[in-house]
Amino acid sequence: MSQPVTGFSKLNKEEKIEWLNSHYLQNSPDAIKVLKQYWNEDAKLQQLHEEFTENTLSNFYLPFGVAPNFLINGKLMAIPMAIEESSVIAAASKAAKFWGSRGGFKATVINTKKIGQVHFIYTGEKEKLKRFYDYIKPVLLDSVRDITQNMEKRGGGVLDIxxxxxxxxxxxxxQLHCYFETKDSMGANFINSCLEKFAHVFQAEAENWKEFTSEEKDIEILMSILSNYVPECVVRAEVSCPVEQLSEENGMKGEEFAQKFIRAVRIAEIEKYRAVTHNKGIMNGIDAVVLATGNDFRAVEAGIHAYASKNGTYTSLTHAAVEDGIFKFWMEIPLALGTVGGLTSLHPLVKLALDMLQNPSARELMEIVAVAGLAQNFGAVQSLITTGIQQGHMKMHLMNILNQQQATPEEKRIIVDYFRKNTVSHSSVITQLEKLRQQ
Incomplete structure (x- = not known):
């Protein structure tokens, strides 16, 4: 049985790999080969990646792709996506093409407030605390001037406490429930720095507040931290067109398509088992762009799923309706994103992704990300109510199956050609590959 390791973080990368291999990978030369083959040949770039986190052994690559032909607020864009799942970029691109000839996507930022909180315990009279708060609020705002001055020059800062x-x-x-505007930065470090200063001043001033008893002065600060739930940092994305323009290539008339589509979305609104998968599809598009642009997809995921439950039950993030012969499909979601700071100026691919998007502001990136999620959801629901999700998904998954079976380039060409007219399943691909190899 392995013993706990001490001083692991002080080992160099080679030593860490050797230790891991000898203790957990059965001294496998293949394990070392796999780890090292993903090292970047550019030593400076490799070092940069290693400094993003701790105890780095190698790099974990994801495909970096692009979904073209997105018409957003009248501007044609190509959206970068970092994702490993088959058919996500294809579905988003198909939806972009579909809506590009029907007026494109409209997106609007509704608000950009972000939230942080100082959590504390107070055991005294509530009215005394309220009077202390009325006194201390301007003191707190003044206490962070050195932290907020640069943010205020950009139009941001502390909005309220x-x-x-x-x-x-x-x-x-x-709680001290605090509102912030962080402009083009995601603002986590800025918000947390302000909150910790608030906490220190709040606690120190309480000790000198004459109305408090000795017990009441002993305010216990539990923690000071931003919230990833940002229900007032919201963007709306939408598409619309006359119902007759929804006619599908498979012969489905626009009215039938609209009716089926609305019912499918309605099911996701009332049935949480469907809503989770429905919203996961939205996040396929959102996460891929958030990751490609160096933002925190985990924070985005947590905040959006909390928003989907804001009325007490988990429900669909998207909605659809027909009004006066016009089909409408829309979504409002919270997004706290940044285009400066963090990885945006450090990771070369993140910088390239932002260049691809013409270096958007944080508000513009919110719009782009929301549109990617709406497009992905439209593509998924469109497939579900027409051909079914598996036809397109499995064809995209075909190459993964062939790679698992170590198919040669010629075998791939023949198998892909065969499945242009046949249904893809894992077993059918294996069967055809075995037949080909027997020949």
Whole structure:
């Protein structure tokens, strides 16, 4: 049985790999080969990647692709996507082409407020705390001037601070609920720095507040941290066209398509088992762009799924309707994104992705990301109510199956040609490949 390792972080990369191989990979030369084959030949670039995180052994690559022909607010764009799942970029591109001839996508940022909180315990009289808060609020705002001055020059800063009484949910629990505008940066470090300063000043000033008893002065700061739930940092994306323009190549009339589409979305609105998969499809598009542009897809995921539950039950993020003969499909989602700071100036592919998008502001990136999610969802629902999801998905998955079977380039060409007119399944691909090899 392996013993805990000490001083692992102080080992160099080669030593870390040797330790891992001897303790967990059965001294496999293939394991070392796999790890090293993903090292970047450019030593400086490799070092840059290694400094993004800790205990780095190698690089984990994802395909970096592009979905072209997105008409967004009258501007034609090519959207970068980093994702490994088959058919995501294809579906988004198909939806972009479909709506490009029907007026394109419209996107609007509704608000950009971000939130952070100081969580604390106070055991005294509520009215005393309220009077202390009224006194301390301007002091708190003034205390972070050195932190906020550069952000304020860009039009951002601290927007407001509220005292929130949460004692009904947890005994003696209160919050300083704070609003921020961080402009083109995601703003996590800025927000957390302000919050920690608020906490320090709040606690220190409480000790000198004459109205407090000695017990009341002993305010316990639990934690100071931004929230990834940003229900007031919201963007809307939408498409619309006359119903008759929805006619499908498979012969489905526009009215039938609209009716089926709306019902499919309605099911996702009322049935959480469907809603989770429905929204996962939206996140296929969103995460791919968020990752490609160096933003925090985990924060985005958490915030959006919380937003999908904001009315007490998990539901669809997208909605559809027909009004006066016009089909409408739309979505409103919270997105806290940045185009400066973090990886945006460090990771070469992130910089390239932002260049590809013509170096958008954070608000513009919010619009682009929301459109990618809406497009992906439209493509998925469109497939579900027409040909079914597997026809397109499995054809895209075909190459993965062939690579798993170590098919040669010639075998791939023949098999791909065969399945242009036949249904793809894992077993059918294996069968055809075996037949070809027997010949």
């Amino acid at each position: 509220e005292l929130r009484d949460k004692t009904a949910a947890l005994e003696n629990y209160y």
